[in-house]
Amino acid sequence: MRRTVFGNTSLSQFDAIVIGSGAGGNPVxxxxxxxxxxxxxxEAGPCHLDYLDDPTQAPVxxxxxxxLKIEHRNFIEMHSEVEPRTWRNSPADGDRIDSLTGNVQNxxxxxxxxxxxxxxxxxxxxxxxxxxxxxLDIPGTTFADWPVxxxxxxxxxAWGERLCGVQGRAGADPFASARSSDYPMPPGNPMYxxxxxxxxxxxxxxxxxPYPTAVNxxxxxxxxxxxxxxxxxxxPCPTNAKGSTAxxxxxxxxxxxxxxxxxxxxxxxxVPSATGTAIASVQTIEPDGSQGxxxxxxIVLAASPIEDARLLLLSGGLGNSSGLVGRNLxxxxxxxxxxxxxxxxxxxxxxxxDHGFADFRGVPNDSNHPxxxxxxxxxxxxxxxxxxxxxxxxxxxxxxxxNGALFKKLMRQSPGRDRVMVMVIQAEDxxxxxxxxxxxxxxxxxxxxxxxxxxYQNHTFEVSAGQFYEPKLIQIFGAAGARYAAIAPRxxxxxxxxxxxxxxxxxxxxxxxxxxxxxxxxxxxLWASDGALFPTSSGYNPTMTIVALALRVxxxxxxxxxxxxxxxx
Amino acid sequence: MLAKLPACxxxxxxxxxxxxxxxxxxxxxxxxxxxxxxxxxxxxxxxxFIEALVTAYDHDPPMIYAGGPFSDRxxxxxxxxxxxxxxxxxxxxxxxxxTASIKQQLVAGLAAARALGISDPAKLYxxxxxxxxxxxxELVTEAAWAAPEYGGNPNLAGWAMIHFEGDSxxxxxxxxxxxxxxxxxxAPMSTPNPSDPEPLTDDVRQVIMEVVAVLGGQxxx
Numbered sequence: 080m081r082r083t084v085f086g087n088t089s090l091s092q093f094d095a096i097v098i099g100s101g102a103g104g105n106p107v108x109x110x111x112x113x114x115x116x117x118x119x120x121x122e123a124g125p126c127h128l129d130y131l132d133d134p135t136q137a138p139v140x141x142x143x144x145x146x147l148k149i150e151h152r153n154f155i156e157m158h159s160e161v162e163p164r165t166w167r168n169s170p171a172d173g174d175r176i177d178s179l180t181g182n183v184q185n186x187x188x189x190x191x192x193x194x195x196x197x198x199x200x201x202x203x204x205x206x207x208x209x210x211x212x213x214x215l216d217i218p219g220t221t222f223a224d225w226p227v228x229x230x231x232x233x234x235x236x237a238w239g240e241r242l243c244g245v246q247g248r249a250g251a252d253p254f255a256s257a258r259s260s261d262y263p264m265p266p267g268n269p270m271y272x273x274x275x276x277x278x279x280x281x282x283x284x285x286x287x288x289p290y291p292t293a294v295n296x297x298x299x300x301x302x303x304x305x306x307x308x309x310x311x312x313x314x315p316c317p318t319n320a321k322g323s324t325a326x327x328x329x330x331x332x333x334x335x336x337x338x339x340x341x342x343x344x345x346x347x348x349x350v351p352s353a354t355g356t357a358i359a360s361v362q363t364i365e366p367d368g369s370q371g372x373x374x375x376x377x378i379v380l381a382a383s384p385i386e387d388a389r390l391l392l393l394s395g396g397l398g399n400s401s402g403l404v405g406r407n408l409x410x411x412x413x414x415x416x417x418x419x420x421x422x423x424x425x426x427x428x429x430x431x432x433d434h435g436f437a438d439f440r441g442v443p444n445d446s447n448h449p450x451x452x453x454x455x456x457x458x459x460x461x462x463x464x465x466x467x468x469x470x471x472x473x474x475x476x477x478x479x480x481x482n483g484a485l486f487k488k489l490m491r492q493s494p495g496r497d498r499v500m501v502m503v504i505q506a507e508d509x510x511x512x513x514x515x516x517x518x519x520x521x522x523x524x525x526x527x528x529x530x531x532x533x534x535y536q537n538h539t540f541e542v543s544a545g546q547f548y549e550p551k552l553i554q555i556f557g558a559a560g561a562r563y564a565a566i567a568p569r570x571x572x573x574x575x576x577x578x579x580x581x582x583x584x585x586x587x588x589x590x591x592x593x594x595x596x597x598x599x600x601x602x603x604x605l606w607a608s609d610g611a612l613f614p615t616s617s618g619y620n621p622t623m624t625i626v627a628l629a630l631r632v633x634x635x636x637x638x639x640x641x642x643x644x645x646x647x648x
Numbered sequence: 649m650l651a652k653l654p655a656c657x658x659x660x661x662x663x664x665x666x667x668x669x670x671x672x673x674x675x676x677x678x679x680x681x682x683x684x685x686x687x688x689x690x691x692x693x694x695x696x697f698i699e700a701l702v703t704a705y706d707h708d709p710p711m712i713y714a715g716g717p718f719s720d721r722x723x724x725x726x727x728x729x730x731x732x733x734x735x736x737x738x739x740x741x742x743x744x745x746x747t748a749s750i751k752q753q754l755v756a757g758l759a760a761a762r763a764l765g766i767s768d769p770a771k772l773y774x775x776x777x778x779x780x781x782x783x784x785x786e787l788v789t790e791a792a793w794a795a796p797e798y799g800g801n802p803n804l805a806g807w808a809m810i811h812f813e814g815d816s817x818x819x820x821x822x823x824x825x826x827x828x829x830x831x832x833x834x835a836p837m838s839t840p841n842p843s844d845p846e847p848l849t850d851d852v853r854q855v856i857m858e859v860v861a862v863l864g865g866q867x868x869x
Contacts (some may be wrong), residue, residue: 081734081736099775104682124736125739127733139717140716140717141713141716141717141733141818142716142717143715143716143717143718143719143728143729143815144718144719144814144815144816144817145714145716145729145794145795145800145815146793146794146795147714147715147790147794147795148795150711150846151790152713153742154713158738158739158741158743159673160745160746161742161745162738162742163736169787201868203730206730207658219763239740243687244813267822267829268822268829268838269838270837270838271836271837271839271840274838283835296823296824298824304823304824305820305822306814306816306817306818306819306820306821306822306823306824307820307821307822307837308820308821309744309816309821310815310816311818317716317717317718317817318817320716342738343736343738357772366736366737367737367769368737372854417865419856421847421848422840422841422844423834423840423841423844425836425837425841427812428816428821428835428836429822429837444801462789462812463789463790463793463794463808464791465787465788466785466793467789472855472859473801473855475862476855476858476859476862481774482770483680483682483770484682484684485680485851485852485855486680487681487682487684487686488849488851488852489852490681490809490810491686491809491810491811491839491846492742492846492848492849492854493810493811494846494848496812497811497812498810498848502769525741543864549781549867553865553866556868557866557868558781561834561868562867562868563856563865563867563868564860564865564866565859565860565863565865565866566863566864566865567863595676600827607719623737631768
């Protein structure tokens with residue numbers, strides 16, 4: 080029988096409810112329970128980590144090296160058939176673009192959240208990334224300074240790196256901001272393909288470095304070293320070698336006896352108090368579809384930026400005196416370059432991304448180095464996706480180009496998997512007030528609730544930066560010995576699953592939704608603690624900063640005047 | 649033709665499709681992945697895989713998600729993949745819709761294909777409705793290259809054909825030994841392969857160069 084309640088199942092009164100068990104929620108749960116608070120975690124998705132709350136044995140994941148299950152049958156991700164989202168580029172498109180309705184930036188909905196599916200690339204942001212409101216003045220954008228600067232965040236970055244277990248080498252990235260300590264683990268075994276790309280980077284004067292990832296290069300935290308199984312990016316870890324916040328922080332919280340986790344329990348509405356200045360209760364849809372209700376002194380919203388905004392709107396537009404709930408939605412703007420080598424580089428063996436470089440992050444207001452982002456060096460995909468890729472390109476080459484014999488040759492010779500390396504820029508996406516999440520006016524989900532609608536289009540800021548660096552990516556592959564290189568075409572929807580903004584934090588209640596500690600200006604007992612708080616997106620993978628910020632939100636709940644005093648070694 | 653149906657999966661072909669439909673599916677699978685000195689799409693288990701999917705709810709739990717964390721193919725003693733996973737309320741609702749829809753699309757698509765009256769399987773495939781053609785391609789390639797617990801890829805023939813090791817845990821490709829990493833001689837991670845079982849041929853290079861040209865990329869000397 081599938082379990083849905085974990086931890087201390089006898090708890091019935093709570094100091095806090097945390098909505099969401101991903102990278103934004105689990106750090107808060109960890110901090111609060113470690114400081115004696117009773118916490119109820121409500122997670123809409125199922126738990127696929129058996130024994131997560133068992134102190135006598137390690138969690139046993141239901142995850143596996145199974146491409147069909149994870150990538151094509153949405154084992155951990157939302158099911159767009161019954162939980163669609165809708166999309167339009169602007170109101171000029173009407174209520175939505177019908178062909179783009181369905182799978183719109185679906186993130187995992189499971190205990191562990193989006194952090195599970197990633198290969199847990201965990202670089203920090205640069206200090207100047209948090210100051211772009213001051214540094215940039217670009218029409219049509221809403222760049223803003225972060226209310227928490229790098230120096231305040233640094234101890235929480237270090238804490239999060241210790242808790243998750245991040246491998247890396249201090250000083251290897253010449254563009255990284257100052258660290259108070261080295262990474263908890265050295266870099267792991269390098270992949271052959273990334274070493275090849277490294278020769279090209281070195282020849283052109285760029286600096287490749289081991290990618291900071293929350294993947295055990297050696298045994299750490301009672302978890303084994305990664306064996307580089309190859310099913311990493313997009314795949315939750317079957318061996319617990321990846322230090323997701325679920326098997327690190329949430330598990331620790333469950334073992335304190337101060338935590339109860341309710342999986343498959345979806346929050347449908349936040350009910351305000353009679354005065355409207357606080358959240359009185361949380362209404363849920365239980366695992367069997369019935370309705371439930373929970374109360375606590377504090378509520379923490381960490382369901383991901385799109386679902387956070389949706390829930391507030393479903394609750395009557397709570398917390399929105401600024402008018403900014405749902406606005407300034409951001410994704411990283413990806414530029415993807417494929418390099419195909421004559422020889423097999425077997426990029427599918429390993430951690431997907433083990434190296435990167437930051438020379439294309441750029442410098443504010445420097446037209447010779449426009450702001451873009453860190454570049455991930457990765458291998459290709461897996462066979463079922465490879466097959467779809469070949470069909471797509473043969474179809475696009477024109478009628479009559481498809482034939483089964485040629486398709487079979489492509490699969491066997493594998494230019495798109497076994498001989499390919501990929502570079503991906505995760506570029507800064509300019510915040511815009513017109514990029515928003517609201518409720519679709521007519522489409523509902525299986526529970527009859529309006530689905531989130533995304534209205535979004537790119538700004539020339541990120542588009543022109545991507546165009547600037549495209550030829551440089553191709554040049555790198557040439558210097559690395561690739562035979563062929565090209566920029567991948569962009570899909571109508573953003574390729575990035577890095578979702579940020581919608582509840583931006585700030586120091587002024589008229590221009591932000593929450594205060595610097597993630598507490599809503601309008602509601603005395605409601606916090607947010609995930610990527611929704613980001614005023615800007617930076618050009619680095621967001622998970623490490625989500626974790627650091629969420630640890631700080633939790634610490635500020637425990638000690639509002641001195642959150643750093645809550646940090647433990 | 650039915651005599652050639654592969655003997656993989658129990659009762660393959662008995663429950664969902666007529667003999668004529670099975671014959672058509674068999675032939676179309678072999679258009680997508682033609683047999684040569686290696687198996688074609690039919691022999692790689694397309695029919696058993698499709699049968700397993702559209703009858704997934706004949707089993708409890710439904711045969712949608714194979715279990716974990718390991719199969720018994722890379723160092724584990726038991727095949728955890730064989731234990732399918734119980735679905736939660738939302739996944740169950742989605743998959744009941746999906747499996748019914750796929751079955752309906754297959755039945756309707758095969759009927760429409762039969763109505764075309766084209767006997768040559770390759771010409772028939774080219775004439776299929778684009779959505780049905782896409783569905784068939786998806787199912788046939790999933791059968792060939794998914795884990796065998798889903799009904800296809802018999803004896804791992806699909807993975808062998810494309811020189812892919814398949815699921816690799818708990819062994820993986822690189823094991824920490826206390827001071828460094830041990831790798832597999834047959835499948836190294838940090839060094840080149842010992843040999844290339846199937847180098848690029850001119851016709852495959854031609855496809856790559858065309859794609860690169862369309863994308864405005866570069867071919868290096």
